[in-house]
Amino acid sequence: MDGARLTAAEGIAAPASPAPPKIHLRDASKRFAGLRGGTPTLALDRVSLEVAEGELVCLLGPSGCGKSTVLNLVAGFETPSSGSVTVDGRPVGAPGPERAVVFQQPQLFPWLSVLDNITFGPRMAGVPERVYRPEAERYVRLIGLTGFERHAPYHLSGGMRQRAALARAWIGNPRVLLMDEPFAALDAQTRLTMQELLLGLRRQTGTTILFVTHDVDEALFLADRILVMGSRPGRVTAEIRVPSSDARDVDGFLDDPVLMALRRDVVRLVREEARKAHAHQPNS
Amino acid sequence: MSEGLAGAAGDRDGAAATRAGAVRSRPLVSVAAVLAVVALWQAAGSLGWIGPALLPTPAEVLQTGRELAETGYRQVPLWEHILVSVARAGVAFLAAVLTGVPLGLVMGVSPTVAALFDPFVQFLRPLPKLALIPLVIVWFGIGEFSKFFLIYIATVLSIVVGAAGAVAAVGQERRRAAAVLGVSRYQMFRHVLLPSTLPELFTSVRLALGIGWTTLIAAEMVAATSGLGWMVVNAGAYLRTDVVMLGIVLLGLIGYGLDRAIVGLQKVMVPWTGHA
Numbered sequence: 001m002d003g004a005r006l007t008a009a010e011g012i013a014a015p016a017s018p019a020p021p022k023i024h025l026r027d028a029s030k031r032f033a034g035l036r037g038g039t040p041t042l043a044l045d046r047v048s049l050e051v052a053e054g055e056l057v058c059l060l061g062p063s064g065c066g067k068s069t070v071l072n073l074v075a076g077f078e079t080p081s082s083g084s085v086t087v088d089g090r091p092v093g094a095p096g097p098e099r100a101v102v103f104q105q106p107q108l109f110p111w112l113s114v115l116d117n118i119t120f121g122p123r124m125a126g127v128p129e130r131v132y133r134p135e136a137e138r139y140v141r142l143i144g145l146t147g148f149e150r151h152a153p154y155h156l157s158g159g160m161r162q163r164a165a166l167a168r169a170w171i172g173n174p175r176v177l178l179m180d181e182p183f184a185a186l187d188a189q190t191r192l193t194m195q196e197l198l199l200g201l202r203r204q205t206g207t208t209i210l211f212v213t214h215d216v217d218e219a220l221f222l223a224d225r226i227l228v229m230g231s232r233p234g235r236v237t238a239e240i241r242v243p244s245s246d247a248r249d250v251d252g253f254l255d256d257p258v259l260m261a262l263r264r265d266v267v268r269l270v271r272e273e274a275r276k277a278h279a280h281q282p283n284s
Numbered sequence: 285m286s287e288g289l290a291g292a293a294g295d296r297d298g299a300a301a302t303r304a305g306a307v308r309s310r311p312l313v314s315v316a317a318v319l320a321v322v323a324l325w326q327a328a329g330s331l332g333w334i335g336p337a338l339l340p341t342p343a344e345v346l347q348t349g350r351e352l353a354e355t356g357y358r359q360v361p362l363w364e365h366i367l368v369s370v371a372r373a374g375v376a377f378l379a380a381v382l383t384g385v386p387l388g389l390v391m392g393v394s395p396t397v398a399a400l401f402d403p404f405v406q407f408l409r410p411l412p413k414l415a416l417i418p419l420v421i422v423w424f425g426i427g428e429f430s431k432f433f434l435i436y437i438a439t440v441l442s443i444v445v446g447a448a449g450a451v452a453a454v455g456q457e458r459r460r461a462a463a464v465l466g467v468s469r470y471q472m473f474r475h476v477l478l479p480s481t482l483p484e485l486f487t488s489v490r491l492a493l494g495i496g497w498t499t500l501i502a503a504e505m506v507a508a509t510s511g512l513g514w515m516v517v518n519a520g521a522y523l524r525t526d527v528v529m530l531g532i533v534l535l536g537l538i539g540y541g542l543d544r545a546i547v548g549l550q551k552v553m554v555p556w557t558g559h560a
Contacts, residue, residue: 077460097466107461110556111479121465124475154559168465 020089021050022208023074023176028083030069030234043069045233046083051176056202056209058223060216060266062274066234067212071178074210075101087176097121100174102182106165108153114164115140115149121172132171139167142201159190163197170201179211183218195221196249216266221253228269231277238269340526345533348526357527358518360510366534369500369512372428376435377496381489384443389481391444392451393473401444409441414502426507434506438499439492446488450481483557486550490543497539512538 030044044066051057059067072078073085076095085092087099095101108117115136116123122132140146143163153161162182169177183191195218202209213219219226220242228238243258253259322342328334329341336344352362391398413434424430454477462476504513512531519527550557 075460075464077463095460095463097464099464101460101464103457103461105457107457109458109476109479110559111482111554120475124465124467124471152556152559154556172466 022053022055022088023049023051023210024084024086024089025049025070025073026084026086028070028073028080028085030066030073030078031081042233044073044080045235047235049227049236051208051210054206054208056211056222056224058211058213058219058226059229060213060219060226060270061229062231062270062277063214064234064277065229065231065273067229068180069234071101071180071210071212074176075099075178097125097172098175100169100172100177102162102165102169102177102179104181104184106153106158106161108161108164108168110152110154112153113150114145114153114156117153117164118167118171120168135171136167139171142204143167143197157190159186159194162186162194166198166201170205170207174207176208176210179209181212181214184213184215191218198222216263216270220259220263220266226266228266228273230273237273240266337523337525340529344526345529348530352527352530357515358509365510365512365515366538368510369504370538372431372503372511373435373496373500376432377439377493379432380436380440380443380492380496384440384492385447385485385489388444388447389451389478391448392481393477398448405441405444408437409445413438413499417502417506421506430506431503431508434503435496435499439496442495443488443492446491447481447485450484450488451477453484454480482554483550486546486554486557490546493542493546494539497535497542500535
């Protein structure tokens, strides 16, 4: 509920190297027990990665590469089998509002209005209404849902629901925002609108974001840095720094020859990983 | 705003809801079907296809209804038979809801409590409750409590199982979405799991109501002197098929009415039923 942060942080400073990483995975592995005594699966194999303060990092890879597992470790939904996961230098514990998550499905509570959904976290934390109310109104405005505060979530379109989910995650002023393919279920036009909305919100708040996607264009459009992941076992196979991520818009993105060249490279990388993953599948 | 309001007649409604909607949207078809069956029933008697002792016509049943409403059946007014039955089933059913829902919810949340009660619930639930009648008479005699107990035991178990299942059916994603918003264990139960289970709870309660209403006959076979169930059984013994038919029609109509009442309550309390 720190109002100053919303207006103070205009633009994102380039991640300064001496600052400690916001999110830090060190040799994190995750092993899932096999079903009915079957062989355990190594979902993540000694993954190390850092996300700096204010940075937007995309985890990009084919399904089954463990990118969601990375996110689940940071959120605290799962614990690493070995290695460490820290946020702000502290080991990750149980899930909480300081590590907000936006899921692929909005996961709004259908028995609450849009506004009550957005203010759910502060209300559960016992924040007085005079504190969270103006904050909620600000976010409703930012996400463009003015006039829909009293609507039931199921009367909204998919895109509008995901906007509300975004506001619900953001209102608690999280240290990091974790997004698990949040726009994958939306149609192409809505997805573009949502991506621009996300960048706009992030410009205003400076929130550190870890964003999982399988969409190359989405990763290039959003990210400061892309980590390409490969599967069996899941690991980071390449790191791509995306130039000039500030004040990006869709037209500029499509016209940028540097970005389009980068896109070719990334598509090749991802296809290579997908091909390898496919070759490993016993029944294919 | 690039996206508009989604159609209010959501495409996410389950198939069941759609079927119910189809019935509601074609009331004339339903009414016509009922009238046709009643007419056929009347014709079967009037045209002498079936003897009146076997199948009294709707007109005769209606006439019997008028008579019983005035003079009563076996010295007991008809409205009292109805009231007694509704009270018996209602009290036992209410008790089953008030105890079964909390127990089921707690079983759904706590594996220890579930492990404690599950063997008994699972043993008793599929047990034909009529088998309990001799024991119930020996234990509780032939008073009102035996009848209450039979209806209670018949309904409470399916409510417990339904409530526990409703908690288990709350998806991992919803629990996680609540967890990252910082809910305590109690808040998770009160503000997330409880409202999430309401649609399924209503379904369990509806099913249990049907079971309870069915058990009424068995309960009133235990040495009652009033009640619709007793009236039907007693009239059968004296070959008063018109009274039997009247009792069946009344039991059916009241059961239907109670079910509609629960559905109405659900519409008010859980308007989000069918919406993830």
